[in-house]
Amino acid sequence: MTCPSCGAPRPPRGVVCAYCGTRLDLDLRGWAHLQAGGVSTDLQCPDCGTSLEVLQLGPAGTISLGRCPDCMGLFLPLGSLELLLDQAVGRVWNVDHSLLQTLADSPRRSAAPVRYRPCPRCGELMNRRLQGQRSGVVVDQCRDHGLWLDAGELRQLLEWARAGGVLLDQERQAQQTRERQVDAPATWGSPAEGSGEEMDLSTWLIRLLRQLF
Template identity: 40%
Template sequence: MNCTNCGGRLEGDLTICPFCQSRQDFDLAQVHFRNLGAQGELPCPGCDNQLEVIEFETTPPIQIERCGSCRGLFFNPGELEALLEAKIDQAVWVDGQRLQEIAQNYGYHHEVRYLKCPMCEERMSHINFGGKSGVIVDRCGAHGVWLQGGELRRLMEWWRAGGKHLHQRNELEKLETSRPTVSMSHSMAYGDSSSSMEPSWGDSSSSPNWDVIKSVGMLLAGIAAVLMD
């Protein structure tokens, strides 16, 4: 394969030409889409150029932002998984060897710098997509993920080799670890016999004096009896 910019020969899975340093447009080579042009003024996190909007031919259609210069792609929450699901045949097995090859970053370089989200301009964090893909994406917790040029192609290969199952397992594990502990009132409401039925009053220094309460109760009862006599 040759570089689309200078014509130099590319070996292996290089996404950046070693001769002219231009990023190759491999991501959308096998994905049908149409360019809707610039809509708004969202800046590219990588090179500050204006992002364009492209629409994938899926059902329903998925629209994302793309940089025509550095080939980066910005997906709103859930859109990346929806595209992978729509464009990749369902894998019924996991190709462990292929998954390991993709995760080993062969011919792949992720620029280690913290980019700003194009929507809120907050710094995005780095996450290993799916926990084990080896593809480090930039993520804004509120607005979505940014992929550098070449990363979508690698994610599609990883998903096809069975990465979908690893991704789902990773999301389930994160859900389990973030689940809040059951409160005492919740346990009592659902009949959990292991929960103590005694009220909790914090530390012992703040516990009520039951002898005083009992004495006051007896005094009030005596006064009520005299008044009723």
């Protein structure tokens, strides 16, 4: 494949052309079946104060979100980001660690000063959190209404998911669940007899100490 801007060979696992600096999009499915739905007076951009445009995405407008016409930021209702990632990327079977690292090193949006923003719907300050391991995207989220993405961050998350970011998150969560099960405190008292599970004295003492300290 070549760069659509200058025609230079595309670097393996690269997302930026080494010759002209053009951002190279990953191969995503045709997800943006976009329909405009007017302006919502109930949603205001947390940066510009402008009323957000309502956009309908997906077949039959199954996903509704708000977009600022000035800064192009996006407000996504709770649960809609997961639907977008699924529709745009589909099933991913492997984690491309090299591509994930390249994406993290080449974010679509430059770093900005940390600030807490009001929710576009209720006006309460939103919390900041990293959206997925190694995504490079910190979102502002209202626990009741949705999350805010700056311009370019949705595309960054789509590329992250295409490189296996969602799968990486699932693997991490499964590993954390296994670790919690291993570290779960034992019941008070000596090891139960007749349980079908043998526990040596040292293991039982370690678990007892974990409960005490």
